[in-house]
Amino acid sequence: MFKDSLRNKINLVFSITLVLLASLFIASVKYDHAKFEERNALQERAIAHYLYDYYLKTGKIDEAYLESQNVTLIKDKGQEIQIERYFKEKGKYKKYAVDTFHLQRIILINNDRFKLFLENRNKPKYPVKRIIVFSIVLMFILFLYLWIVRSLKPLSELKNKIKTFSEGNLDISCASNRDDEIAEVANEFDHAVKMIRELLQSRQLFLRAIMHELKTPIAKGRLMSEMLPDEKSKARMHSIFERLNLLIDEFAKIEKITSRNFELHIKPYKMTDLIEASIDILMTENPERLVSIEVKKDYIVKVDFELFTLALKNLIDNAIKYSSDKHVIVTIDEEHVDIINKGKALAEPLENYFKPFHTSRSGLGLGIYIVKSILDIHHMELVYRHEEGNNIFTVK
Missing domain, CATH: 3.30.565.10 (Histidine kinase-like ATPase, C-terminal domain)
Known part of the structure; x- marks a missing residue:
């Protein structure tokens, strides 16, 4: 079950932010690739029209133009046969077709004048600038996340000290010299702990002083009861003072229990x-x-x-x-x-x-x-x- 804590909320927000950032980066890369494919297709059709018009005028293929467009004319007969078979098997053996053969982008131009197989060597540019921008944004988000998580560390320490305090340990200090809301809470809690510690110490001192003062008259009473001539009265008085002494011991135990100032055996x-x-x-x-x-x-x-x-x-x-x-x-x-x-x-x-x-x-x-x-x-x-x-x- 998801724990509804501040740290989990921060983790959730930054996780969503990172997912959105990654999605935006992937979408932008795909968009750039789609735009490149669109421009590439237009360029390839323009090359096909230019070669046809140039052939009608001169009866030759303008290889210098192809080189300027980063396109190579395939002249190897064996390779031409393989490519032709590949296009026929895929049902793309037409007047004009484009496909990938052995990781090469091949353009087929098959008209009433000539049949050519061209290799388009144009590749999409590596998105260096985009990667740099997204990397900077990612580093900034991670830095921001670590900064916030680190600022919450005193909150975890305060929680542990509060837990220690709830278990009866009053010898804790959680004062902070930081300048934020967590430090304000820590300092207020530290002040409250000091006040409670002083209150308990004064209470314990008061109770112990009372019990100590009661012990003296009880001891004197027991001593006086020993001087009684009647044995029955002596035994009764002795029992009464013993009972009082026992009650004081019980009050001491109760004081320890309520203040959690004891060690179990x-x-x-x-x-x-x-x-x-x-x-x-x-x-x-x-x-x-x-x-x-x-x-x-x-x-x-x-x-x-x-x-x-x-x-x-x-x-x-x-x-x-x-x-x-x-x-x-x-x-x-x-x-x-x-x-x-x-x-x-x-x-x-x-x-x-x-x-x-x-x-x-x-x-x-x-x-x-x-x-x-x-x-x-x-x-x-x-x-x-x-x-x-x-x-x-x-x-x-």
Whole structure:
């Protein structure tokens, strides 16, 4: 399929131009040849009339005149016999005829006075001037084409840099000192990249500063909880601060995911191991009363362990939070995982929940957005359906 790009349009225009130029050159050469043939035919008839009139007056053939017209009288008898036979075979043995014999243009004059075979040595001139003119035009068109294509080269470089930028690499520079429209676009994009880079850097600095500041009171809280005399209260406070610490670590991961500032560590894992690890980081007491695992067929999946378990943990956490009986069933089958809870169907299409800070009954509305971001990184898909009072989220 023809790609509707600027380069292809330029190629098409210049291709049509070259075809038209070649057609014009061929047509002009054919026209010149046709005009030569027309003049040649008139000259040959004029020679025939002159020779007849001259013979009537003098009884001789004017060979000097023939030589001046670049025409030769054929006198070799053997050659005359061959030419005569050739004309008779072609049905052209008449009073006057012209044909080509062995690449020679032969004129037959056969009247009541004489019979002559003449060789017309006049040839069309080689169109040197026309070739020079067309060559100059061709070189100019090719120069113009290369000049335009070369001027588009920065556009290809800009496209590659934009692609690199879209993949998360902000350390690019596409500033140009050229004086054209492409340079203007490149410079504006370079300015936008710098602004985005500075914005992301300030955002990352801000988030890291907040997380760092939160770490200090959490550490102090854990230290103070160790001084509590009641072991039960101590364990509860320790669990709370551990949960807060884990949440900060998760926020750090989320910040890396959204800014694409991370490196994947893809390895093969059993899906059962990933599910169990995601349940562990729920940080709930007696998780078996909240989550049931049904293994129909376990399978191996290649993922980043920390990111993928975070995605599963968010799905399971949401399923527990919004279930009517506070219980979730995780079903592992071939090539997919179902996370099932009892409850009402989603009020909106699943795609709406992929947006960050989606309005929800509680929380920040980031859970499904984080899940979608992580699954996209792993080239996986999240599908939702509601059947018989159950919400079923499937990770394919």
